[in-house]
Amino acid sequence: DAKTTQPPSMDCAEGRAANLPCNHSTISGNEYVYWYRQIHSQGPQYIIHGLKNNETNEMASLIITEDRKSSTLILPHATLRDTAVYYCISRGGGKLIFGQGTELSVKP
Amino acid sequence: NAGVTQTPKFQVLKTGQSMTLQCAQDMNHEYMSWYRQDPGMGLRLIHYSVGAGITDQGEVPNGYNVSRSTTEDFPLRLLSAAPSQTSVYFCASGYTGGVSNQPQHFGDGTRLSIL
Numbered sequence: 001d002a003k004t005t006q007p008p009s010m011d012c013a014e015g016r017a018a019n020l021p022c023n024h025s026t027i028s029g030n031e032y033v034y035w036y037r038q039i040h041s042q043g044p045q046y047i048i049h050g051l052k053n054n055e056t057n058e059m060a061s062l063i064i065t066e067d068r069k070s071s072t073l074i075l076p077h078a079t080l081r082d083t084a085v086y087y088c089i090s091r092g093g094g095k096l097i098f099g100q101g102t103e104l105s106v107k108p
Numbered sequence: 109n110a111g112v113t114q115t116p117k118f119q120v121l122k123t124g125q126s127m128t129l130q131c132a133q134d135m136n137h138e139y140m141s142w143y144r145q146d147p148g149m150g151l152r153l154i155h156y157s158v159g160a161g162i163t164d165q166g167e168v169p170n171g172y173n174v175s176r177s178t179t180e181d182f183p184l185r186l187l188s189a190a191p192s193q194t195s196v197y198f199c200a201s202g203y204t205g206g207v208s209n210q211p212q213h214f215g216d217g218t219r220l221s222i223l
């Protein structure tokens with residue numbers, strides 16, 4: 001499983017888009033990119049995942065660069081409840097290996 | 109659908125005591141795993157299983173035992189608890205094989221303190 005790199009913290013104004021970057025330059029061809037978030041000390045919550053194409057669901061959008069070496073999670077209209085630690089994980093089946101994640105603070 | 113259920117939610121042990129943390133899932137997932145999370149840190153993989161009767165070690169397996177006798181259950185055992193095992197423990201489950209790209213689901217955690 002490829003290693004991912006994320007900024008340790010970010011701020012975002014309520015109602016604005018939150019763009020969370022992730023670097024996964026060693027990702028292999030069959031590895032997906034997953035995003036989870038953890039609010040307080042709750043269990044991680046799945047957000048979105050993708051392989052090559054950009055993806056969108058009711059929670060977020062995932063933009064993956066053409067070379068697949070980086071991606072961006074977009075929360076289109078961040079709310080205070082989106083304050084959490086966001087984890088970007090690359091995985092080729094089986095184990096999820098978590099890094100330190102990005103602590104997103106949404107401010108009024 | 110209950111998803112992934114962990115029991116107990118909280119536990120306090122004395123050093124040297126033994127304990128089993130329970131994890132059950134009702135989604136017929138082949139893959140199950142245990143993580144620990146220490147304050148201010150990400151989750152670290154302890155043990156995982158790709159199906160009944162099959163287990164393997166993760167990043168931090170020392171001091172923990174697991175077994176997988178059924179698809180639904182994946183208990184984590186501390187044989188002789190140590191203060192360094194004070195942590196929050198999360199269980200997760202997911203698919204393997206051709207649909208292994210589907211997301212894994214996590215339980216709400218067990219908060220364990222060892223005095």
